[in-house]
Amino acid sequence: MSRKPYVxxxxxTSWFLTHSRYKHxxxxxxxxxxxxxxxxILIFGLFxxxxxxxxxxxxxxxxxxxxxxxxxxxxxxxxxIHTWSWFKVVPQAMRIQRGESFVPGNLIIGAHYGVLAIIxxxxxILAGVA
Amino acid sequence: MARSxxxxxxxxxxxxxxxxxxxxxxxxxxxxxxxxxxVFSGALSYETMQAFxxxxxxxxxxxxxxxxxxxxxAHRLRVVAHDFGIRADTGVAxxxxxxxxxxxxxxxxxxxxx
Amino acid sequence: xxxxxxxxxxxxxxxxxxxxPFFQSYTVPCDEDWVVLDALNYIKDELDRTLSYxxxxxxxxxxSCGIVVDGEPKLGCKxxxxxxxxxxxxxxxxxxxxxxxxxxxxxxFIEKLESVNPYLIPKEEKSIDDGEYLQTPAQLKAFKQYSMxxxxxxxxxxxxxxxxxxxxxxPAALALAHRYNMDSRDVGRKAREDVVASHEGIWxxxxxxxxxxxxxxDVDPAGAIQQTKITSAIDYVTSFLPGGNR
Numbered sequence: 272m273s274r275k276p277y278v279x280x281x282x283x284t285s286w287f288l289t290h291s292r293y294k295h296x297x298x299x300x301x302x303x304x305x306x307x308x309x310x311x312i313l314i315f316g317l318f319x320x321x322x323x324x325x326x327x328x329x330x331x332x333x334x335x336x337x338x339x340x341x342x343x344x345x346x347x348x349x350x351x352i353h354t355w356s357w358f359k360v361v362p363q364a365m366r367i368q369r370g371e372s373f374v375p376g377n378l379i380i381g382a383h384y385g386v387l388a389i390i391x392x393x394x395x396i397l398a399g400v401a
Numbered sequence: 402m403a404r405s406x407x408x409x410x411x412x413x414x415x416x417x418x419x420x421x422x423x424x425x426x427x428x429x430x431x432x433x434x435x436x437x438x439x440v441f442s443g444a445l446s447y448e449t450m451q452a453f454x455x456x457x458x459x460x461x462x463x464x465x466x467x468x469x470x471x472x473x474x475a476h477r478l479r480v481v482a483h484d485f486g487i488r489a490d491t492g493v494a495x496x497x498x499x500x501x502x503x504x505x506x507x508x509x510x511x512x513x514x515x
Numbered sequence: 516x517x518x519x520x521x522x523x524x525x526x527x528x529x530x531x532x533x534x535x536p537f538f539q540s541y542t543v544p545c546d547e548d549w550v551v552l553d554a555l556n557y558i559k560d561e562l563d564r565t566l567s568y569x570x571x572x573x574x575x576x577x578x579s580c581g582i583v584v585d586g587e588p589k590l591g592c593k594x595x596x597x598x599x600x601x602x603x604x605x606x607x608x609x610x611x612x613x614x615x616x617x618x619x620x621x622x623x624f625i626e627k628l629e630s631v632n633p634y635l636i637p638k639e640e641k642s643i644d645d646g647e648y649l650q651t652p653a654q655l656k657a658f659k660q661y662s663m664x665x666x667x668x669x670x671x672x673x674x675x676x677x678x679x680x681x682x683x684x685x686p687a688a689l690a691l692a693h694r695y696n697m698d699s700r701d702v703g704r705k706a707r708e709d710v711v712a713s714h715e716g717i718w719x720x721x722x723x724x725x726x727x728x729x730x731x732x733d734v735d736p737a738g739a740i741q742q743t744k745i746t747s748a749i750d751y752v753t754s755f756l757p758g759g760n761r
Contacts (some may be wrong), residue, residue, distance in 0.1 A: 275530035276612035276620050281678040284486035290586065293675060296723045300481050306421055307474035309429060310467055314508050317463075320454060321514030324447040331445060334436040343433035350425040357422040360724065363738030364745065371653050383422075391427035398431050399444040404709065407718040408751035411744060480721045483679075 299356035305349040308342070358383045410476045410498065417473025424466055454515040467508045475501035518544045521596060523554050525566065526606040528613045536613060538604070539563075545596045551605060552580050552591035555617075568617035575731055578665030581608050581672065582617055588669035588729045608672040610681070624668060627684050630710045631692035636703025654699040661694035661739050663732040670726035670736050676719055683719040684710060686726035686736035693739035696746075712747040720744075 282289075287297040312334075319330040333339050361383060362376030435441045443449065453459055475497040482493045523543050528536040541562050543554045552570055559566050570580040573592045580591035583606040585599060596603070611619035637648060670686035677683045692711050696704045710716055720740045727737040 274614070276614055277528050277530070277536060278612045279536075279609070281610070281675070282486075283488075283679060286675050286678065287484060290725075292725050292728060293723065296725075297481075297484065300477060300484060300721075303474040303477035303481065306425060306470060307478065309425070310470045310474065311504065313428075314467060314504060314511055317454065317508070317511035317515060320447070320450055321511060327447045327450065331435075334432055340433070340436050343429055343436055347426065347429040347433055350421070350429055353418070354422040354426055357418055360722065360737075360741070363724075363727065363735060364741035366738070366742070368653070368657060371656050373656075387423055387426075390423050391430075394424070394427045394431070398441050399449075403714075404712045404747075404751060405714045405716070405718045406751075407714065408712070408744075408748040411718065412748045412752065415745075415748075484675075484721070 295356075299352055302349040302353040302356075305342075305346045306353065309346045309350075354387065358387075410472065410479075410494075413469060413472035414476035417469035417471075418477075420466055420469045421473055425470070451515065454512070460512045460515075464508055464512055468505055471501045471504040471508075472498075517547050519547065519596070519601070521545050521554065521599075522602045523551075523558065524602065524604045525555075525558070525617070526604075526613075527566075527616050528607075529565070530615060547597055549596045550592050551582070551584055551589070551594040551596060551599075551603065554596060554603070555591060555605070566617075567615045576665060578667035581667040581669050582606065583609060583672060588672040590667060590669070590731050593731055608668055610671055610674065610678040611668070619668075621668060623681060624666070624671060624685065624688070627688040628666070628691065631684065631688050632703055632707050633688070633691040633695060635695060635698065635701050636706060637700055638702045648700040650699055657699070658694045658697035661690050661697065661734055664691055664694075664734050664736075665732060667731065669729045669731060670734075673725035673729040675723055675725070676721055680719060682715045684713075684716045686720075686740065687734075689717060689720070689743065690734055690736035690739040693743050696743070708747065708750070711743060712751070717743050717747060 287293040316327075316330045319326040334343070358380050362379045365379070367374040367379065431441055431444075435445055454463065478497045479490070479493050482497075483490060487493060521543050523541045524538045525541065526536045527533070527539045541558045543557050543562075545554055545557075550573075552573060555566070555568055555570075559568075568580070568582070568591070570591060571577040572579070575590050575593050578590075582589060582591050582594075584591075584594045585604050588608060591605075605617065607613050607617045607619045611621060611623070614620050635648075641648070664687050666687060668687065670690075671677050674683075674686055677685045689711060692707045695701045696707065712718070717740050720737075722737060722741060724737045727735045730736065
């Protein structure tokens with residue numbers, strides 16, 4: 272009897288909508304779009320800082336424009352999604368073995384949030400508030 | 402099969418992913434809170450920022466953050482393009498890494514101009 | 516023992532007469548402690564002898580009965596009917612061609628598995644008279660998790676990158692390569708690296724993590740692949756340094 276295996280095709284452009292775990296994945300992947308735009312805004316700000324007080328003020332005004340505010344709210348949300356999804360998988364990528372056991376994953380994740388808090392506090396103090 | 406050169410952009414992606422995870426939320430918080438409520442207005446004044454970015458150590462740190470952020474985002478964009486069904490991986494790689502390289506040069510020029 | 520009558524919708528494909536697969540419903544009186552595999556066995560024994568599927572041990576050891584239950588890759592023997600509603604949809608594993616009904620063609624995986632040299636490559640062969648290759652419990656612990664794989668292929672079914680690009684070596688084979696790389700008795704990492712660290716190897720993985728979520732033996736292939744990425748990337752970079760080993 273001749274064989275006739277049937278090959279099912281997966282949608283190359285919308286597969287990530289077919290399961291909740293793929294949706295979570297694509298959500299943390301697209302954080303890079305907002306992160307990239309924010310980095311470009313910061314680099315642009317550094318240019319404006321070098322061009323004098325008026326140019327710098329123009330950049331600050333841009334941040335305060337409705338578009339600037341909306342973007343930063345979105346960017347903050349996506350940055351937090353990135354942080355959360357990144358920390359979550361650290362124990363898988365970096366196992367720490369002590370003798371015959373491994374440091375518990377939640378301890379590693381917790382340590383990351385601790386460092387996040389310290390860095391954030393430090394930067395806020397550096398910025399003159401908190 | 403040959404060993405893949407993806408190792409290099411991946412290291413930058415991983416390093417950048419770690420740095421952005423730690424530093425970006427608070428940075429966006431500062432610019433965002435300023436934008437919303439005007440807090441930190443003294444910290445973001447022209448004179449303060451000139452003095453701040455004028456410091457060489459700060460320049461190096463800012464370069465490190467922005468360089469890794471750009472390459473992190475570039476490499477992930479390459480993966481996203483693939484996930485969205487864009488199969489021209491070599492072309493995509495040239496575009497995203499090219500943009501990251503331009504961004505890196507721009508960061509250096511901008512930092513040196515302050 | 517109480518029974519519950521459940522509708523099992525099975526994706527059928529009979530190559531000699533069907534152009535494409537279709538769902539066929541069976542009404543099955545299930546005992547409360549049944550797994551989906553029991554329901555399939557009931558169909559085969561009592562309702563429809565033409566239904567084809569693979570199984571052997573019925574106790575999550577053999578890895579033969581991988582199927583997709585309500586959209587989720589599962590071992591048929593580990594998916595309890597009581598955890599599902601009154602209608603259960605059963606399909607063959609995703610990302611593999613369907614040979615017949617729930618039986619898929621796994622030749623591609625077997626080739627990939629062979630390509631990563633999944634066996635101990637010791638520094639020097641010893642004869643049995645020379646005794647064992649000794650290992651401490653801590654050294655065993657370093658790789659034990661990755662040795663639990665039963666090749667059930669749920670991970671390949673869940674992996675979108677394998678579905679999108681079948682040249683990807685894939686989760687189980689890469690996890691098994693890692694298992695031997697992490698073994699203190701093994702020196703075969705270099706022999707595996709040409710496949711493992713190629714475009715089609717670890718670098719095709721984008722860490723969706725689905726493989727580890729569906730693994731019935733908690734092997735964590737996604738973790739194994741990311742760990743391999745770290746060591747391979749460092750290897751790749753240091754190979755360019757003076758005295759580097761290309």
